[in-house]
Amino acid sequence: MHLNSVAMRGFKSFADHTELEFGHGLTAIVGPNGAGKSNIADAILWVLGEQSNRAIRTQTSQDVIFAGTDERSPLGMSEVRLLLDNSDGMLPVDFTEVEVYRRLYRTGDSEYGINNSACRLRDVHDLFVDTGVGQAAYSLVGQGEIEAVLSVRSEDRRELMEEVA
Amino acid sequence: MHLNSVAMRGFKSFADHTELEFGHGLTAIVGPNGAGKSNIADAILWVLGEQSNRAIRTQTSQDVIFAGTDERSPLGMSEVRLLLDNSDGMLPVDFTEVEVYRRLYRTGDSEYGINNSACRLRDVHDLFVDTGVGQAAYSLVGQGEIEAVLSVRSEDRRELMEEVA
Amino acid sequence: AEREFMLTFEQIAKAFESTFTALFGGGTTDLYLTDADNPLESGVEVFAQPPGKRQKHLSLLSGGERAMTALALLFAMLEVKPSPFCVLDEIDAALDATNTDRFVAILKEFAKRTQFIVITHNPRTMEAVDLLHGITMQEAGVSQRISVELRDAQEEGRRQQE
Amino acid sequence: AEREFMLTFEQIAKAFESTFTALFGGGTTDLYLTDADNPLESGVEVFAQPPGKRQKHLSLLSGGERAMTALALLFAMLEVKPSPFCVLDEIDAALDATNTDRFVAILKEFAKRTQFIVITHNPRTMEAVDLLHGITMQEAGVSQRISVELRDAQEEGRRQQE
Numbered sequence: 279m280h281l282n283s284v285a286m287r288g289f290k291s292f293a294d295h296t297e298l299e300f301g302h303g304l305t306a307i308v309g310p311n312g313a314g315k316s317n318i319a320d321a322i323l324w325v326l327g328e329q330s331n332r333a334i335r336t337q338t339s340q341d342v343i344f345a346g347t348d349e350r351s352p353l354g355m356s357e358v359r360l361l362l363d364n365s366d367g368m369l370p371v372d373f374t375e376v377e378v379y380r381r382l383y384r385t386g387d388s389e390y391g392i393n394n395s396a397c398r399l400r401d402v403h404d405l406f407v408d409t410g411v412g413q414a415a416y417s418l419v420g421q422g423e424i425e426a427v428l429s430v431r432s433e434d435r436r437e438l439m440e441e442v443a
Numbered sequence: 444m445h446l447n448s449v450a451m452r453g454f455k456s457f458a459d460h461t462e463l464e465f466g467h468g469l470t471a472i473v474g475p476n477g478a479g480k481s482n483i484a485d486a487i488l489w490v491l492g493e494q495s496n497r498a499i500r501t502q503t504s505q506d507v508i509f510a511g512t513d514e515r516s517p518l519g520m521s522e523v524r525l526l527l528d529n530s531d532g533m534l535p536v537d538f539t540e541v542e543v544y545r546r547l548y549r550t551g552d553s554e555y556g557i558n559n560s561a562c563r564l565r566d567v568h569d570l571f572v573d574t575g576v577g578q579a580a581y582s583l584v585g586q587g588e589i590e591a592v593l594s595v596r597s598e599d600r601r602e603l604m605e606e607v608a
Numbered sequence: 609a610e611r612e613f614m615l616t617f618e619q620i621a622k623a624f625e626s627t628f629t630a631l632f633g634g635g636t637t638d639l640y641l642t643d644a645d646n647p648l649e650s651g652v653e654v655f656a657q658p659p660g661k662r663q664k665h666l667s668l669l670s671g672g673e674r675a676m677t678a679l680a681l682l683f684a685m686l687e688v689k690p691s692p693f694c695v696l697d698e699i700d701a702a703l704d705a706t707n708t709d710r711f712v713a714i715l716k717e718f719a720k721r722t723q724f725i726v727i728t729h730n731p732r733t734m735e736a737v738d739l740l741h742g743i744t745m746q747e748a749g750v751s752q753r754i755s756v757e758l759r760d761a762q763e764e765g766r767r768q769q770e
Numbered sequence: 771a772e773r774e775f776m777l778t779f780e781q782i783a784k785a786f787e788s789t790f791t792a793l794f795g796g797g798t799t800d801l802y803l804t805d806a807d808n809p810l811e812s813g814v815e816v817f818a819q820p821p822g823k824r825q826k827h828l829s830l831l832s833g834g835e836r837a838m839t840a841l842a843l844l845f846a847m848l849e850v851k852p853s854p855f856c857v858l859d860e861i862d863a864a865l866d867a868t869n870t871d872r873f874v875a876i877l878k879e880f881a882k883r884t885q886f887i888v889i890t891h892n893p894r895t896m897e898a899v900d901l902l903h904g905i906t907m908q909e910a911g912v913s914q915r916i917s918v919e920l921r922d923a924q925e926e927g928r929r930q931q932e
């Protein structure tokens with residue numbers, strides 16, 4: 279199973295529709311401070327069903343919606359779509375291509391979907407639960423977080439290793 | 444008041460006597476990972492009377508003594524000397540040049556001195572107490588610590604500002 | 609469950625030794641339980657010594673050495689249970705040239721099993737990847753993606769650092 | 771004591787606005803007490819917005835933007851009560867080229883009143899200093915100081931980053 283692409287609009291600083299493709303090998307995301315690189319990591323976590331504000335650097339869930347600038351108004355919705363290649367059948371669905379999407383409206387309403395079929399947040403979690411993706415703390419290392427691998431309490435480190443088991 | 448130089452031997456990775464001079468302007472310390480750059484910052488804090496292990500990345504006070512390598516035996520003592528220019532009279536002593544030293548022996552014995560006159564740790568603290576040096580958290584920013592300026596609890600931030608007052 | 613954890617734990621300890629020595633060109637490691645009688649309640653302590661050094665605690669290691677040790681542990685876990693993909697945000701920030709090269713070497717090795725997406729300012733890391741996305745804010749506060757050539761991105765990254 | 775703190779606090783708030791706008795080329799700041807009736811028990815909250823942006827919380831700022839904001843606050847405190855000397859260990863680690871230049875500019879300004887010692891891997895920062903010390907471990911585990919020429923140090927630093 280691997281990522282084909284991620285597309286977003288209205289997600290944090292990505293006011294306009296933006297899409298990134300991922301190759302089979304190593305992909306790098308580069309650019310100046312504050313450009314939006316870490317926001318892409320947040321978008322990937324978020325569309326996989328992340329519920330912790332801290333994990334995506336927000337204080338409230340609506341913080342992910344484009345807040346506007348001096349030149350542009352805020353938007354009313356944030357949407358992220360993740361396209362995955364499932365030819366190895368790792369995801370428990372009968373599709374070789376799987377698209378997961380998540381939307382949040384400023385009203386607080388959320389929408390989730392798998393292959394354009396609306397579903398609940400739990401269904402998104404269940405889709406990935408045996409793959410080690412998203413949940414495993416070692417499949418995403420946030421900015422400044424690498425030091426934490428060494429400085430966590432030793433019980434937390436054991437819990438992290440329990441996830442590996 | 445400014446720093447003229449710092450000299451050390453037996454302090455952490457500085458097994459042999461090493462001296463660094465500081466100019467009146469900006470000084471940079473450069474070199475590869477693990478070379479000993481941050482150890483110099485630790486040495487300056489330590490000779491000024493730092494008592495917190497955490498502040499100098501140690502677990503016990505004897506951790507500052509050169510621990511040996513595959514090729515060299517551990518040493519029995521750590522010594523740091525700081526030479527200061529006091530022509531502006533900021534330090535409450537009648538010297539234009541002030542040298543502060545600190546030694547720690549593996550036995551646990553400590554020695555402190557100002558201008559080659561033995562003294563207690565408290566005397567070293569008193570020497571600097573009105574200058575804002577050493578104590579003020581904003582006169583030394585450790586590696587990885589700049590983020591902490593923003594992420595401390597807001598009461599801690601107020602305490603930091605009380606030091607400025 | 610305890611049995612399974614112990615098996616995994618020993619695998620991670622073994623993998624950690626090999627990833628650490630690959631990243632440091634030698635050295636010693638140990639991963640041990642603080643409470644071996646109660647593994648599922650226990651803590652896990654890390655001991656790691658770069659080649660030739662004798663310091664007793666991780667806290668005495670330098671910033672770059674700690675980052676490399678953390679990477680060794682991360683890759684050890686990935687070796688025992690590969691994640692299909694892994695996003696790494698500026699984990700090379702504290703590394704000098706030599707260490708960046710070692711990190712890149714192990715990253716390429718693991719990229720055979722795991723799809724890595726790395727966010728970086730480091731031109732050496734950029735050298736190693738197959739695909740590069742540039743993110744900019746041409747309009748203040750609005751992010752967009754642009755295609756970048758490796759040479760230009762490295763130049764920018766180098767300009768970034770100088 | 772409360773009177774004195776309030777006076778200082780207002781000076782820091784004012785200085786923060788000027789250091790922040792110098793570092794960001796604009797933007798908005800606010801420094802406020804969480805409990806204005808009890809300043810000596812209160813917390814201090816920071817609000818900072820880079821030019822053109824509208825995000826509400828510091829947590830939404832990028833790594834580099836947070837580092838710059840922290841530096842602005844640090845320099846604001848140094849402006850109100852200059853320290854005779856100040857040791858800064860790799861505080862430029864998260865900064866790109868543009869931000870490093872801005873940091874260096876403010877550093878040179880403050881160097882008139884405060885003696886700065888900076889530990890850095892960043893060739894742009896090295897460009898700005900008057901004196902350079904190289905630290906190496908020619909013998910494993912034993913540090914020593916060597917004299918380095920600016921050109922060589924920058925080359926190494928650049929090599930460090932590429």
Ligand SMILES: Nc1ncnc2c1ncn2[C@@H]1O[C@H](COP(=O)(O)OP(=O)(O)OP(=O)(O)O)[C@@H](O)[C@H]1O
Pocket residue numbers: 289290291309310311312313314315316317318341342343344345346421743749823824825830831832833834835
């Ligand atoms: N809801 C939002 N609406 C608009 N802009 C936002 C929103 N949330 C965050 N941002 C902006 O996104 C920017 C941060 O982006 P990000 O953290 O991705 O930067 P980065 O490219 O990783 O930079 P660095 O190299 O400094 O880490 C900030 O300037 C922040 O103001």
Ligand SMILES: Nc1ncnc2c1ncn2[C@@H]1O[C@H](COP(=O)(O)OP(=O)(O)OP(=O)(O)O)[C@@H](O)[C@H]1O
Pocket residue numbers: 454455456474475476477478479480481482483506507508509510511586661662663668669670671672673905911
């Ligand atoms: N008591 C000691 N005896 C011998 N070596 C020590 C002692 N304490 C620390 N060290 C060694 O000093 C080294 C760390 O040095 P330091 O933290 O100054 O590195 P640095 O130059 O700042 O590197 P970086 O660029 O990675 O931050 C470590 O390798 C550590 O093993």
Ligand SMILES: [Mg+2]
Pocket residue numbers: 315316317421832833834
């Ligand atoms: Mg970032």
Ligand SMILES: [Mg+2]
Pocket residue numbers: 480481482586670671672
């Ligand atoms: Mg260091």
